[in-house]
Amino acid sequence: MDADVAVIGLGAMGSMTAWRLARTGASVLGFERYGLAHDRGASAGESRLFRMAYHEGAGYVPMLRSARALWTELAAASGLPLFHATGCLSIGLPKLPPMRNVRRSVDEHGLDHEILDHDQLAARYPQHLPREGEIGVLDTMGGVLRPELAVLAACGQARRHGARLFDHTPVESVRPEDDRVLITAAGTEYTVGRVVLTAGPWTERLVPSLAGHLTVKPIVLTWFAPTDPAPYAPERFPAFIRDTDGTHLFGVPMLDGMSVKTGFADAWGDLPGPESFTRDFDEARLRPVGEAVRRLLPGLHPDPVRYAVYLDAYTRDRTAVVDRLPGTDRAVVLAGFSGHGFKLAPAFGQIAAELTLERGTGFDVANMTASRLLTRPAGKPG
Template identity: 35%
Template sequence: MSQSFDVIVLGVGGMGSAACFELARRGRRVLGLEQFPLVHARGSSHGHTRIIRTAYAEHPSYVPLARRAFEKWYELEQLTGRHLLTECPCLNAGPPGSEHVEGVRASVRTHNLAAEELTGDEINRRYPAFRFPGDFTGVVEQAAGFLFVEECVRSHIDSAISFGAEIHPEEAVRAWKVVGDGVEVTTDRGTYRAAKLVVTAGAWATKLLASVGVPLRVMRQVLLWFAAGQRPELFRRDRFPIFIADVPGVPFYGLPAIDAFGAKVARHYGASELPDPDGVEWDVNSADVDVMRENLTTMLPGLGTFTKGQVCMYTVTPDRHFVIDLHPEFPQVCVACGFSGHGFKFAPTVGEILADLADGGATKHDISLFSARRTR
């Protein structure tokens, strides 16, 4: 079987589904190939919720992309009639000199963002579920919230199909190659040709994009939910913000309780880096819960029993910035990978960028930070 398309997208998770949608909406003949069932839990686009924020600690260059992402998520809500984004303040906290908090302040200054400074004691009074040390400092921003991640992916897929995209679940890609001015993709079911290729393969980019330039590694991360305890009202989103705590040793983040499973918390970085996804252990174990216990006991003592856990993967670059670019060797190939555990919120913006790159080889968005040609 051989079929031809304008664009083939490899991987239909958070970024790939958005790319399929943007390309199909522009009238392109799109094929999306996904090795797992659609909206699966074997990658990086699951776990019920994901944080979205604007005062970006990682680099001020992310701020315009985050602003655009808010616009695009609201647009997708309007298009589909589904609730995807819930607004909620974001608390960024850490000890004096915290790299994360200082990064937030840099973005606030650069882009003149609305934000409020709090001491550790002020944080604890305003949000009484927390017990941060008195010398901690924090920045609270209102331009933040959380996304219902599976529903976001599903909405992009459904919308792409409504615009004519062809999406093939459970069809693993075995190889791709450049043929003349186009590309050829081989799967378990056949061979497909297209003028352009978009690779949004998550952790499997370690295999499909071995020559992309920037080194890619895989990090197993565990999402944990804990019951809201004896005072559940303290963990409602009207009294408990999404937060990122730059705690020495085990930095972690969390979201308010929005269902019977309670508040969600997870470690950020700190786990071993693997060469590819093959070595990831998908079962949550007692050690995964124990690594979070000390932080919860001292800083969120009101949380109760562990209720559930889920494993996801970070695909990390050495500098923890994304790779979004044309392939260094093949201009008909666009790549988006290495989202390093903080990419999902940008999915609709990334989809727009990839559609731009596939259409004309350039985008109005500033993606210089994400060059595949950078050296680290």
């Protein structure tokens, strides 16, 4: 045996899995087809929102609490500034389903928060133009993560605990057998006890049974320059997520001294697969983001100073697959994080380690089974 476990794909999920596995004393091999913290997948783009008051459902809060503790542990162990505690502001009409989930998250789980009515919101955060009736919920545990640093930190900690990680090493095949798993990577064969598949948008190449159940989507990030930078500094401008008149906007404060990242998620269509990835983008498609900025964030110049294109894999129900691979007890798959997985990555890494080594996890992942997708006909998530 070359190792107890191999981790395939070292983006957010794979790097965190390698870290959580290696610190148990398991021997770990990790494979990444590009460089570590590269910018062709789902885990780059300078910043990621961390939210505890969760638009997607209050059921995520226990996992988010664990993730936040693990982010703190990783930042301390690596000495890297992975998290900016800016808070995260949710803005919208209270009756909207995401805002109701935010209220449920804070009420049911006793999260530290502040509720701002329309006038308080406008007075405290004049950078935003709230609509009549909109409120703000300030999630004081929220903030901004640094994705590239986080991947490097997790890989660094995995190596510190003995993991052998290979970058620029594509895995060509994974063959689970009764008593081991055979892996071919860059022409070399490895034998391991178990495997964790964390290939993000490339998952279908390694897990053909998921073909048709994951859709690769580009996500375009856009950065806008403020007319006056001072109000957009992290101390004055929390990360935010906003739903206004059908526009879903997210953003983070100015981290580079000259621009604010804000944009749309899940508004850029589908790709046939990750090999169709291109950084060339018809800039006319960015105009709606500029128009939203003009309407909702009037202190920013409405033409982006730059944009960048990334990828993520989506499931039909926007819930990830975190499960053993059906048909073998030697493989765990983590996939389909649907544009909101980064903040939870260390918790998912912990879960993957538990599913691999202990054969079960204390986290509630009952809604993340592979079987829920596989029992339905393959089709686009839409």
